[in-house]
Amino acid sequence: MANMTNTPESAGSNLMARALREGFYAGLVALGLFVLFVGLKTDQNILNELILVQRWGLLAIFVVIAAVGRFLSVAFIRPYLAERKAEKAAAPVKDANFFVRNFSMIAIAVLIVYPPIMVGLFGFQGSLKWVDNFGIQILIYVMLAWGLNIVVGLAGLLDLGYVAFYAVGAYSYALLSSHFGLSFWILLPMAGIFAALWGVILGFPVLRLKGDYLAIVTLAFGEIIRLVLINWTAVTKGTFGISGIAKASVFGIWSFDVSATNNFAKVFGLPMSSSYYKIFLFYLILALCLLTAFVTIRLRRMPIGRAWEALREDEIACRSLGINTVTTKLTAFATGAMFGGFAGSFFAVRQGFVSPESFVFLESAIILAIVVLGGMGSLIGIAIAATLMIGGTELLREMEFLKHIFGPDFTPELYRMLIFGLAMIIVMVWKPRGFVGSREPTAFLRERKSVSGSFTKEGHG
Amino acid sequence: MAGTNTMTKDPILKVDHLSMRFGGLMAINDLSFEAYRGDITALIGPNGAGKTTVFNCITGFYKPTMGMITMRQKAGKEYLLERMSDFEVNRDAKVARTFQNIRLFSGLTVLENLLVAQHNKLMLASGYTVLGLLGFPAYKKAAAQSIEQAKYWLDKANLTDRADDPAGDLPYGAQRRLEIARAMCTGPEFLCLDEPAAGLNPRESLVLNQLLRSIRKDTGTSILLIEHDMSVVMEISDHVVVLEYGQKISDGNPDHVKNDPKVIAAYLGVEDDEVEEVFEQIEEIAVAAPGETPK
Known part of the structure; x- marks a missing residue:
């Protein structure tokens, strides 16, 4: 309990005494309550006689839990919570520290040095898992979520088919x-x-519909889209999918094909x-x-970005101000879809194989x-949410020790939906507006104050 | 019709034989009236008389069953509002409106609310986003101008101190003023206000009166307002149109309307035993408004 270091010594000993006393009382109350319920149990013996089973050990566990729990609560948890509350009340607008203020810059710097560090730590072959399974996988979802954020978060249009x-x-x-042999760099913008x-x-x-x-x-x-991909076998090869997709260069x-003369490793003489x-x-x-982030940030300061957010707040007011809501919604949809398309072409290049199975509703x-x-x-x-959710899935695969607890047949990743569901409920109770619920204004006159989540709306169409 | 002095004026909005039917209900029945350039025209009537329906027809939110609504701009260009969709009425015909139940962008700051109102101007300046995204200077200039414009209206509406606060955080009276300022940021020639004084205390109504007067004086914008607060209507309007059951029952300057027996009947009813009360009410109104000759 590191937080105890913050409280003064004298108050600490006083508190300890009180905590011990209250813990003792709690134990006493628990003993009184449970002695007949838990400590003694009526049962039948083999002769069908009623006997009294004594369970003093179990009773002791109950009493100890109550006493220790009360003690911990009074001595540590409550002062800690009160202290935090007081801290919050004392400094409601405290200056964010260096880390918080420059979070995005630090995050980008960390991401840039991430692969060399992983190579340094685990060697080229060992770093594969960390760079590919964690790094690339998370970043794909970051990009997809940022793309969908334009549609759902800014324009307030609930899109459940983004994976299309x-x-x-x-x-x-x-x-x-595969048909025309076009390179990745031509096809990336085209896919978008x-x-x-x-x-x-x-x-x-569709956009005349709401909510x-x-x-x-x-x-x-x-x-x-998914069913077309499955059934239009002449073009998409159906559920077999398309394999052998060319790598990017x-x-x-420099190419990454082993047979190519300008292979990256050959050119630089690397193994x-x-x-x-x-x-x-x-x-x-x-x-x-x-x-994606750059364009989104720029767009928010453009009239179109402001119109998206205004649309989320009140569509009728938007129309009364001369904003063509149909084209505004369409641009939001198209921009979001474009980033989805970029991410899709990257996905194909990374996997080297696409099949309709990758684009099920669960992804959306x-x-x-x-x-x-x-x-x-x-x-x-x-x-942050993408890192937690996707990184969490990957981490579950790593948790070999769980097999020692639950037996060799236990596959933790099968329980990931259960864990996610629980995590989402907890987060939504704790922070109903998500990790970052406040909104940064796009323009300001005197000072930039972030808008509390209680004022922003979720959109209704 | 009385109020012959207004007849010589130039009409900015002409409503001809307007009818609006909702199923079996005739919300507006063959309504014709004119609003004159530079005037503050008030549209009054008992609850359910169809005032807001008229507003929704004018601003394109409803398509009228019958009739014609003509908006004539200063430059002489005419628009048939009943043929235009809601956003075109604002964008092209330059008719702005506010709402009875305030519709602000509560999660955007006060300043952002006023910037959203200048959307069409800024879209053009940013080359439909493309040039702006590439950082062309034309957009930066236009953006700075739009902030100046917003500042002007913030100052007028006395909201400069709250410019960086979320609009939803403002008190009610300030929200009303912000909605008017936002409508004015679209650069309208004709401003429609749906009960701007509803829910305001007498002091706030006074401030509102001043704001409306200064809008008319400084920008030459003509105003049409629905209002139940007679202190506002009689104080600032030049021309009053009275509706009952979707039909016009009186039309003229405030004095004329105030003494029109049909209006009194519509507002107060005309049971025999209530006639005495009616006359007393008239006396009271006449006394309350100074400079009027009592009946």
């Missing part, structure tokens, strides 16, 4: 690269454009390893994420959960 745009991006790259186009095609008929109805239709759209200068490609992919998705739900958990509209909150 992810699929459009992935299949655009997979098909165009195709996804945005699908966003507009879907959005145009729950919009959510259901977007959900259906996501399923339609460093702007066409052959697949981890160069993974590290390259890590930096690629990091750059894409930063692009996870991305949406990340956005809601992080705090709608907040980039940092969403990044």
Whole structure:
């Protein structure tokens, strides 16, 4: 209990005495309460006679739990909570410390040095897991969630079929690269454009709907795309998926194909390893994420970004101010879809294989959960939520020791949904607006004050 | 019709034979009236008379069943409002409105509320976002201008101190003023206010009166307002239109309307035993408003 160091010595001993006393009383009360319930038990013996079983050990456990619990509560937990409350009341607008103020800069710096550190710690082969399974996987979801954040967090349009745009991006790259041999750097923007186009095609008929109805239709759209991918076997090869998707190259200068003459490892005379490609992919998705964040931050300060947020707050007021809400919603949908498309083409390049199985509704739900958990509209909150949710899934796979407890058949990742559900409930009770519930204003006259989450609305269509 | 002095004026808004039917209910029945340029026109009537429906027809939120609404801008350009959708009425015809139950962007700051109102101007300046995103200077200039414009209206509405607070955090009277300031930031020629004084205390109503007068004086914007607070209506309006059951029952300057027996009947009822009371009420109103000759 490190917090005890904060309280003065004299008050501490006084408190200890009180805590011991109250603990003792609690134990006494527990003894009185449980002695007949727990300490003694009526039972039948083999002759069907009523006998009294004495369970003093169990009773002792009950009493000790009550006494120790009371003691800990009075001596440590309550003073700690009171202290925190007082601290909060005393300094409601305390200056954020250096770490909090520069969180995003520090996070970016850490991400940039992350792969070399992992290589240093675990060697090239050992770093694969950390760079690929953790780094790249989390960053893909960060990007997807930031893309969806534009639609759900800023414009307030509930989209349950976001994974459709992810699929459009992935299949655009997979098909165009395997049929026409186009490179990743041409197809990355094209995948974004195709996804945005699908966003507009879907959005145009759908955006006259609101709230729950919009959510259901977007959900259906996501399923339609997936079913088309499964059933249009002539093009998509159905559930077999498309494999052998070409790898990305460093702007066409160095390739990561083993047979190519300009292979990265050959050019630099390094030993052959697949981890160069993974590290390259890590930096690629990091750059894409930063692009998404940069564009989102810039857009929020543009009239269109303000119109999105205004739309989330009150659509009728928007129309009374001469804002064409249909085109405003469409741009939100298209922009969000575009980033989904970028992420999709990256996904295809990373996996080297796409199949409809990767684009099920569960993916949409996870991305949406990340956005809601992080705090709608907040980039940092969403990044933290993605790290926790996706990193948490990966960590569960690592928890080999659980097998020693629950037996060798126990696979912890099967319980991840259970854990997520519980985690979400806890977070939503504790922070109903997500990790970062407040909103940064896009313009200010005198000082930048963040807007409390109790004023912002979630949107209704 | 009385109020012949206004007849020589130039009408900014002409409502002709406007009807609006909701199923079997005729909310507005063959209503015609004019609002004149530079005037403050008040639309009054008992509850359920169809005042807000008229507003919604004018501002494009309802499509009228019948009739024509013509808006004539200063430059002489005419718009048929009944054919336009709600956002076009504001964007093209320059008619702005506020709402009976305040509709602010409560999660945006006061300043941001006023910037959203300048959306169309800024969209153009930012080259539909593309040029702005690339950091062209034209957008930066326009953005600075829009903040100046917002400052002007913050100052007018006496909200400069609260500019960086969320709009939802303002007290009620300030929210009313902010909504008017926001509507004015769209640069309208004709401003429609739906019960701007509802829920205000007498002092706040006074401030509102001053704000409306200064809007008219400084920007030349014509105002149409729905109001139940007679101290506001009689004090500031130049022209009053009275509705009952969707029909116009009186039209003219405040004096004329105040003494119109049809208006008195509509507001107070005309049971035989209540006639005495009616006349007393008239006396009271006449006394309350100075400079009027009692009946």
